[in-house]
Amino acid sequence: MCQITIDPIAIIHTPFKEKFAIPRQPGLASEAKGHIVFRADYSSADFVRGLDQFSHIWLMFQFHQTAKPSHPPLVRPPRLGGNKKIGVFASRSTHRPNNLGMSVVKLDSVTLKDNAVSLLVSGVDLLDGTPIIDIKPYIPYSDAIPEAMAGYAQQAPRAHLHVQFEESAKSQLIEQKTKHTDLELLIRQVLAQDPRPAYHQQKTSDRVYGVSLYDLNIQWRVEDDQCIVTNISG
Numbered sequence: 160m161c162q163i164t165i166d167p168i169a170i171i172h173t174p175f176k177e178k179f180a181i182p183r184q185p186g187l188a189s190e191a192k193g194h195i196v197f198r199a200d201y202s203s204a205d206f207v208r209g210l211d212q213f214s215h216i217w218l219m220f221q222f223h224q225t226a227k228p229s230h231p232p233l234v235r236p237p238r239l240g241g242n243k244k245i246g247v248f249a250s251r252s253t254h255r256p257n258n259l260g261m262s263v264v265k266l267d268s269v270t271l272k273d274n275a276v277s278l279l280v281s282g283v284d285l286l287d288g289t290p291i292i293d294i295k296p297y298i299p300y301s302d303a304i305p306e307a308m309a310g311y312a313q314q315a316p317r318a319h320l321h322v323q324f325e326e327s328a329k330s331q332l333i334e335q336k337t338k339h340t341d342l343e344l345l346i347r348q349v350l351a352q353d354p355r356p357a358y359h360q361q362k363t364s365d366r367v368y369g370v371s372l373y374d375l376n377i378q379w380r381v382e383d384d385q386c387i388v389t390n391i392s393g
């Protein structure tokens with residue numbers, strides 16, 4: 160069988176500095192913004208001519224930070240509680256042959272500045288620095304299939320945690336306002352999804368969790384269905 164060599168065309172910068180707490184699919188956190196910067200050979204206006212007529216685009220990318228070099232045929236989707244196995248090709252797992260991923264995101268703008276092209280997108284589920292290998296317009300008549308059946312993932316996961324901020328965290332949010340205008344909503348949208356591993360979600364615990372968003376460390380704990388943000392530090 161022939162080998163295929165793929166060169167990334169761009170890189171995406173996102174608020175997500177680690178895999179933990181990244182939404183599990185695009186569109187679950189509309190405030191999750193991405194900035195796509197093209198490689199020099201693709202950074203000309205001609206490559207994106209006409210793209211601004213589309214509201215959404217497909218990003219094809221490489222899961223460049225999947226740890227396992229081997230690819231077993233069965234995976235455990237978090238949607239099934241992490242303990243039921245299904246075939247990798249019946250999943251959107253990051254651990255798959257060729258490490259390729261695909262996400263539909265909202266295209267907010269196409270910018271040409273100093274001969275460099277960049278795209279602003281939102282609703283991303285990608286780690287900062289993810290290599291983008293192709294971009295295509297989303298075409299509703301073909302890509303949206305309202306009657307499609309989606310097995311264990313028919314419905315979007317419920318964003319079931321109510322996110323609150325302790326007083327000190329509220330003050331820290333205000334301090335970040337000029338640098339990160341969207342921070343509060345982003346934190347709310349990300350934490351409401353309950354990023355904890357499934358086996359933690361069953362237990363009551365006063366464990367403090369932390370996640371990196373932008374250049375910040377966000378700490379929170381969960382009490383019943385309340386997610387309480389306790390600290391936001393740089």
Ligand code: SAM
Nearest residue numbers: 181182183222223224225251260261285286289
């Ligand atoms: N929408 C894509 C798809 O279906 O191919 C990705 C779905 S995958 C389940 C989304 C998860 O991939 C995120 O929650 C994050 O943990 C992980 N992820 C995102 N970017 C990654 C990267 N560059 N390398 C490894 N894992 C990544």
